[in-house]
Amino acid sequence: MSKKIQKRNAEASKALIITHAITLFSEKGYAFASMDALAKRSGLNKAMVFYYFKNKKGLYAAVMHKILIQIQSAVLEENKQHSAPREELEGFVRTYARFACKHPYLPSLLLRELSDNGAIVPEVLFTSMKQLFVLFSSILKKGEDRGCFVHTAPMILYFMVLGTLNLMITTKTLRIQAHQEDSEIDTFASGNIDEIVDYIVEEMLRMLVVPNKGDNQ
């Protein structure tokens, strides 16, 4: 039969808390996200938060873990569909970008953590970022080995991609506003995420592709 509607359901409550915590943390940042507010949003008693997650930090760690696992598996999964370095690279950028755009908490939480030596939950953040980086480097490496990419410093390119995407996404409203105030300056205000990715990928390839070997996918 259909699941009966329970008045008590640990998993559901936990999920409810996490869901609202994600938006709350990304809206307000860690410090300004109050657990009272979270309880109110979730429609649960504040004590439940501590019951399930021990303390604020624990909850935050759970939140970060969840979204990092999500982005990680999204990118890793997508990557399986390709084998040519150029496609892999484009897939990496686009998947990350689309995900980040659909879940705008990702860039803001990520930038905040990164700008702060992984202030609140270093380990969680770290392992995830590392895994993505390993994939990214392996794509570049494969390209090099096949002779279609020139040699580069993967860490710098990685941050180039992430930095650009995250900033473009988080500053979207800012850029639109700036363009309205002064239409002279081109803030790429109209660009949607796929156009941005097109641009970035184009630039990346211009950096990477070995001259006169462009067709060597």
Next chain:
Amino acid sequence: MSKKIQKRNAEASKALIITHAITLFSEKGYAFASMDALAKRSGLNKAMVFYYFKNKKGLYAAVMHKILIQIQSAVLEENKQHSAPREELEGFVRTYARFACKHPYLPSLLLRELSDNGAIVPEVLFTSMKQLFVLFSSILKKGEDRGCFVHTAPMILYFMVLGTLNLMITTKTLRIQAHQEDSEIDTFASGNIDEIVDYIVEEMLRMLVVPNKGDNQ
């Protein structure tokens, strides 16, 4: 004669507060920077902070204003020494990078603000970022006009530069740590700021320079 050492000195006190506020804010972030702690660090009475800056937000605005003016004028000033687009571009990147590296509060404060819709002081941040962007675009534009740069979306390149630099700088300790834990992965841990700039400029030029017109400075 020499200035007599005064027991009371508005300007000195103000400066003292700002100086310590800069480090405090960048260490702890806006929310976790307490005014009690600031007063203690500055060796002044807490009330002085409010006496001079009205409230915490006002102080923060003053802090941001100061550092943004600094970076802005550093870059603008340096730019006067060049006229060839390629040199101008390199100068822009290097001056920003060196400054940010010498004053590591800049990247962390900047990223935090940017990742948050200019959370705390939108206007101040905004005008400064805009001015730097205008300079950056004008460099690219000049390059295009002279036929040595290809056409690009300046906003994206701008964030590419700032994103990469700020991330590389703020994650320095993180990267060193990661490399120590697993020496397999190349986190560019050893790279100093000038090497990083070399790399970035090299990549930027590979993106920008019109093929077979590379010498056309």
Next chain:
DNA sequence: ACTATAATTAACTTATTGGTTAGTTAATAA
């Protein structure tokens, strides 16, 4: 039906913090 336990709640505690205020002392100009 009974019991053990997991889920839930209201009320409370404790600490911190941004900000105020009323009063005090140093400098300065008449």
Next chain:
DNA sequence: TTATTAACTAACCAATAAGTTAATTATAGT
């Protein structure tokens, strides 16, 4: 010398927030 003002201080206040606790209710296994 004195009056005025600007710089400075100690003590205080109200609000908020993280975290606790002791009691209560639903649920599931026996």
